[in-house]
Amino acid sequence: MSSLAPASFGAALAAAQDAAGAQHYPQGTLYVVATPIGNLADITLRALLVLQKVDVVACEDTRHTQGMLRAYGIDRPGAQLLAVHQHNEVEAAQAVVARLAAGERVAYVSDAGTPGVSDPGARLAAAVREAGHRVLPLPGASSVITLISAAGLVAGGDAHSAFVFAGFLPSKAGERDTAVQALAAEPRSVVLLEAPHRIDVLARALAVLGSRRVTVGRELTKQFEEIATVEAQALPAWFAAGKDRMRGEFALVLHPVAVAADDGAEADRVLRLLLPELPLKTAVRLAAEICGASRNGLYDAALRIKSEGEGAD
Structure with missing residues (x-):
């Protein structure tokens, strides 16, 4: 993210103030802020303004977030960044609640995309709401919706326009195979996420779904983005066909089961x-x-x- 100079977003920061500066930003509120999944330009004007305005930024990784903020020209000292990740989310949530009770504004960001969607943030939002404080979402980038918008999910017709978000399948082989069997019985579209070190294992597991189509999204919104649709049985061969195809972060969507003509x-x-x-x-x-x-x-x-x-x- 540091490859883009802060000055590149100077006009965006000014536009954020012009477009959203007059809106109300209540104190004692947790702002759940979606951030780009790869392309830094996919930030919203309201997100830029809130990331400048809040008293503290809670985040999954303080170093990562500080680098992102600096790329936008927002310079926050380390004392204004609070680590809230999967290993300390319950305890750190109480620190956030205490700040909100004192009337502070707190933003929460995950490493990429929309918090609470296969990322930390859900427990934090639940704790804040339970304590009686407001949770205000700022929508933005999401790998789930990004891939769905490009996949062309029409095989099942109107009957299967809905989709299921399954996220990451279990890492243990037996549990993963059971999960894939459940996917085989699901007629709707199913969105999955996977890390590069496990994508080959997932591809082999999904191959049992035979001719069911799968759209793979690799490095979405980044320079080497790749989106391809293949049959599930061909997934292992597709990944093996290019040395770079197992690199990056992945989102996959199983297409809906085709509806019979009768x-x-x-x-x-x-x-x-x-x-x-x-x-x-x-x-x-x-x-x-x-x-x-x-x-x-x-x-x-x-x-x-x-x-x-x-x-x-």
Whole structure:
């Protein structure tokens, strides 16, 4: 991050003040601040302003965060940085609560992206809320949403537009294999994260999913970003095909299970069985769960079936 001179963000700091300076920033508040996942320019104006304005910055790694702040032209002494990471999160949260009780503003950042999403921060936010203080989120970069936006998750149609965030799978082989078996039964899209030293193991584990498509995002937003979609069974070969493909941080998304062509007819049949016995919305909800079809589409179909019945009278 230090490769970019602080002066590069001078105009951004001024713009942050102009755009967000007049907004209200209450005291005694924890500001959960999303930071870039790779590209320093992916910081929001409000985040820049808050990182200047707060009394202390709680962070996963003080040295990393200090380097990031200096890259933006924000110079904070070490005494204004408080380490809150996975090994001390419970204890450090109490120190943050004490500062908030004294009326201080505290920002929390993880090493990259949105805190509390496979990163420390969730316990801190819970402790602050339990103590009766406000938690104010500042949205921004997230590797999860970044990859989903580029993956083109349409294989399952409207029925599987939702996604599941699974994060990091277990490191132990048996537990990881059990988790992959559960993924095989999940029809929705599933987002995974992985570190470079375990990506080859994950690729081999996911290969059992056969022809199910997987989009791999490597070094997202960075200079050597790579996004590719392959079948799960081809993942080990894809990683082995390039010496740099196992370097960097990874996000992966399993595409939704494809819906069979006759699912519409089956959903229609189930609806016709349920509608005479149940309220329309209940029938639609159950039919969606049974058939894995879109509730919106089923709702329209239910209205059509009901109108057919009324017309027959």
